[in-house]
Structure formats: structure tokens, C-alpha cells
Amino acid sequence: xxxxxxTIAIGRHLVDVPDTATxxxxxxxxxxxxxxxxxxxxxxxxxxxxxDRERVLRASKHNKHGTLFVQRVQHANRGVTLVSWREPxxxxxxxxxxxxxxxxxxxxxxxxxxxxxxxxxxxxxDELSQSWREIVPGTIPERPxxxxxxxxxxxxxxxxxxxxxxxxxxxxxxxxxxxxxxARSVDRPGLRExxxxxxxxxxxxxxxxxxxxxxxxxxxxxxxxxxxxAGTEAGKRHYAFKWESPGKAYELAxxxxxxxxxxxxxxxxxNEASFADDAEALEIWDRLVDSIRLRPGAVGPQE
Numbered sequence: 001x002x003x004x005x006x007t008i009a010i011g012r013h014l015v016d017v018p019d020t021a022t023x024x025x026x027x028x029x030x031x032x033x034x035x036x037x038x039x040x041x042x043x044x045x046x047x048x049x050x051x052d053r054e055r056v057l058r059a060s061k062h063n064k065h066g067t068l069f070v071q072r073v074q075h076a077n078r079g080v081t082l083v084s085w086r087e088p089x090x091x092x093x094x095x096x097x098x099x100x101x102x103x104x105x106x107x108x109x110x111x112x113x114x115x116x117x118x119x120x121x122x123x124x125x126d127e128l129s130q131s132w133r134e135i136v137p138g139t140i141p142e143r144p145x146x147x148x149x150x151x152x153x154x155x156x157x158x159x160x161x162x163x164x165x166x167x168x169x170x171x172x173x174x175x176x177x178x179x180x181x182x183a184r185s186v187d188r189p190g191l192r193e194x195x196x197x198x199x200x201x202x203x204x205x206x207x208x209x210x211x212x213x214x215x216x217x218x219x220x221x222x223x224x225x226x227x228x229x230a231g232t233e234a235g236k237r238h239y240a241f242k243w244e245s246p247g248k249a250y251e252l253a254x255x256x257x258x259x260x261x262x263x264x265x266x267x268x269x270x271n272e273a274s275f276a277d278d279a280e281a282l283e284i285w286d287r288l289v290d291s292i293r294l295r296p297g298a299v300g301p302q303e
Contacts, residue, residue, distance in 0.1 A: 003018050003020075004018070004019045004020075005017060005018055005019060005287065005291070006018075006019045007140070007291075008023065008165070009135075009140045009141070009147045009295055010025055010027075010147055010149075010163050010165055011027065011146055011147060011161065011162075011163040011181060012145075012146060012147070012252060012253070012255075012294060012295055012298035012299060013163075013181065013292060013293065013294055013295055013298070014140070014291070014292075014293050014294075014295050015165065015179060015288070015291050015292050015293075016287065016288065016291035017165075017167055017288070018169060018170065018284075020169075020170035021167050021168060021169050021170060022167075022168040022170075023165055023166070023167055023168075024165070024166040024167075024168070025149065025163060025164070025165050025166075026163065026164045026165075027146070027148045027161075027162070027163045028160075028161060028162045028163070028182075029109070029128075029146065029153065029159060029161050030111075030124075030159045030160055030161070031111075031160045031162075032109050032110070032111035033109070033110075034107060034108070034109060034148050035107070035108040035109075035110075036105060036106065036107060036108075036148065036149060036151070037049065037106040037107075037108055038105075040106040041104065043078065043101065046078065046099070046101055046106055049099070049106070050080050050082070050099050053082060053097060054069065054072060054082055057069040057082060057084045057097075060084075060088070061088055062085050062088050062089075062090070063088050063089050064091075065085065068084040068085045068088070068095075069082070069083075069084050070083040070084055070085060070094065071083040073122055073125070073126075075100075075125060075126045075128075075129035075130075076126070076129045076130045077100070077101060077129050077130065077132070078100075078101045079098070079099065079100045079101070079125070079126075079128075079129030080098070080099045081096055081097065081098040081099075081122060081125045082096075082097040082098075082099075083095075083096060083113075083118065083122075084097070086112055091115075092114055092115050093112050093113070093114055093115070094112070094113045094114075094115065094118060095110065095111075095112060095113075096109070096110065096111050096112070096113050096121060096125065097109075097110050098110070098111075098125050098128075100128070100129055100132045101132075102132040102133055102134045102151040103133070103134025103151075104134065105134055105150055105151050107132055107148070107151060109125075128153065128155075131145075131153050131154045131155050132151055132152070132153055132154075133145075133151065133152050133154055134150060134151055135147070135150050135151060135152055137150065140295065141295075141297070142295075142296050142297040143297055144156045144297060144298060144299055144300040145298065146161055147295070156252070156299060156300040158183065158250050158252060159183065160182065160183055160184075160185070161182070161183050161252070161255075162180070162181060162182035162183065162255075163180070163181055164178065164179065164180040164181075165178065165179045165180075166178050167179070167288075169284070171273075172273060172274050172275070173268070173273050174263055174266055174268040174271075174273035174274040175261065175262075175263055175273075175274050175275070176260070176261070176262045176263075176264075177260070177261045177262075177288070178259070178260050178261075179257070179258070179259050179288075179292070180257070180258045180259075181247075181255045181256060181257045181258070182255055182256050183247075183250075183251070183252055183255045183256075184247055184248075184249055184255065184256050185249050185250060186249055187246070187248065187249045188246055188256070189246070190223075190224075190225055190244065190245075190246040191224075191225040191226070191227060191242065191243075191244035191246070192214070192216070192225040192227070208231040208232055208233060209229050209230065209231030209238070209240075210229065210230065210231060211227070211228070211229050212228040212229060212230050212278065212282070213226055213227070213228040214226075214227050214228075217243060217289070219245075219289060219290055219292055219293070220293055221294075222245050222254075222257065222292065222293070222294075223245055223246070224243055224244060224245040224257070224289075225243070225244060226241070226242065226243040226244075226289070227241075227242050228240075228241045228242070228282075228285070229241075230278060230281075234269070235269075235270065236268075236269060236270055236271055237263070237271050237274070237275070237277075237278070238263055238264055238265075239261060239262060239263040239264075239274075239275070239281055240260075240262050240264065241259075241260065241261040241262070241281075241285055242258070242259070242260050243258075243259040243260075243289050244256075244257065244258050244259070245257040252298075252299045253294055253298070253299045257292065259288065259289055259292070261281070261284075261285055261288075263275070263281075
């Protein structure tokens with residue numbers, strides 16, 4: 001039976017995954033992790049969650065200031081930032097708990113901010129409160145922004161945004177499959193430019209490991225390289241696959257992208273929980289890597 005694949009919008013990209021796979025996404029904006037509070041369904045529940053958090057902070061003691069709580073800042077569209085001291089002894093670092101509503105979805109950030117950057121950080125939070133939108137279920141947005149499941153942060157300014165997607169293939173619990181991207185501010189060498197140590201490590205990890213591929217591999221306009229190695233030990237076939245696009249500094253349209261697929265030492269002693277043969281492993285690998293593309297409209301007009 002032919003495997004059916006579905007398209008997922010994540011960050012500023014689209015990727016295809018088997019429809020039977022379980023996906024575990026994570027997102028970061030300006031290096032701060034984004035959380036979605038699915039259990040908060042109404043504005044009343046949202047207000048209670050924020051108020052409860054404020055009460056906890058007010059009741060928590062600070063060695064000098066009496067309480068960890070510092071300030072509550074109201075933003076547009078019901079957005080709220082609770083500023084507190086990070087620790088009871090903190091003098092120079094705040095904790096920002098920021099909450100947004102995007103339609104029926106609640107978005108949460110929690111990040112550290114130094115005292116000298118408090119005002120500028122609040123200004124950024126205020127700006128972001130006007131940029132979150134809910135995505136109509138079953139649709140893929142074609143406007144600029146960073147997609148976080150059923151929401152989108154509509155912006156085109158460079159920031160250190162990133163996302164990861166762990167993929168668990170149905171019936172293959174011994175396969176570790178992961179995609180990760182991040183917008184970088186420094187250009188770095190590509191995979192094959194620095195592959196000497198990496199390749200030696202992969203080939204030396206298991207007796208009999210050998211290269212299946214070591215080549216340049218562009219995916220549409222995305223420049224990339226791949227190194228695929230495999231080997232058999234005690235009757236079990238092991239795989240260590242890696243594809244990477246180095247990306248360009250300060251280019252949201254061209255972030256660093258890293259894809260890996262591994263079957264290595266585990267509690268499984270045979271390949272019954274992974275791949276029947278190399279052909280099956282390569283088929284899934286190629287289908288996934290070839291599907292990665294920039295979402296149309298994701299970064300706005302390009303100069």
C-alpha cells in the first residue's frame with residue numbers, strides 16, 4: 001500500500017511527512033521558546049491564567065524587594081507581560097512572562113531580560129501583540145510570517161528564529177528523524193567543508209560502516225549537501241544520514257537547515273522496528289528532504 005504524505009507549515013517553510021507519522025514541533029522567536037496553551041479555550045480562562053501567575057509572583061519573596069513581582073504591562077489584543085525578578089537574589093536579570101491571544105489560541109513566551117534592556121524588551125512585546133493571527137484550520141497562509149501550528153506571527157524583520165520537528169514514523173520506533181532550522185547571523189562552513197571529522201566519527205561508530213552517499217544535493221533553490229553512511233553489526237543494519245543547508249547570515253529566506261535520520265544502538269537488536277532494507281530507508285529519506293521548501297510569501301517581497 002502506497003504511503004500517503006501530508007504537508008505541514010512550520011516557521012517559514014513547508015515540509016511533507018507521512019500522514020501516519022507523529023510530529024513533535026518546537027519553535028523559538030528571538031531565541032525564546034514559544035508555547036501554545038491548548039487547554040486555555042476562552043478569554044475568561046486566559047484572564048484567570050494570567051491573574052493566577054501574577055498572584056504566584058506577588059506571593060514569591062525577593063531578598064531585597066519583598067516580592068518577585070515587578071510590573072504588569074498591558075498590550076494590544078489582550079496581550080500581557082508580567083515582569084518579575086528571575087530569582088529571590090536577582091539584581092540584574094528579570095523574567096518576562098508574556099501572554100498573547102491569537103483568536104482562540106493562547107501563545108506564551110518566558111524569557112530572561114537584563115535590567116538595562118527592560119524598556120526595549122517591553123516595546124518588542126508590545127509590537128508582537130499586534131502581529132499574532134490565528135490560521136484558518138486546514139489552510140496554509142501565503143502572507144509573511146512565522147507559523148506556529150495554527151497561529152502566525154506576521155513579521156519580516158530579521159530575528160534569531162528557529163524551529164525543530166521530530167518525526168516518529170509509524171511502526172518504526174527505532175528510527176530517529178529530525179529537521180531543525182535557525183536564522184543565523186554568521187556565515188559558517190557547509191557540511192562537506194567540515195566533514196572530515198564528522199565522517200570519521202560516523203564511520204568509526206560501528207564496525208563495517210560505509211558511505212552510501214557523500215555529495216552536493218540542492219533541494220530546489222536551497223543549496224545543500226548530504227552524507228549518508230550505513231553498516232551492519234550483529235545482524236542489525238545501522239544508519240546515520242545527514243543533509244544540511246548552511247544558509248546565509250541575516251536571511252530569513254535562507255536559514256541553516258539540518259536534517260538527520262539515525263538507526264543506531266538501542267534496545268532493538270534487529271531491523272523489525274526500522275527499515276526492511278537500504279532501499280526503504282533511502283526512499284523515506286529522499287521523499288522528506290526533497291519536500292523542504294520556503295512557504296510562498298513567507299518572507300515578503302525579496303529585493
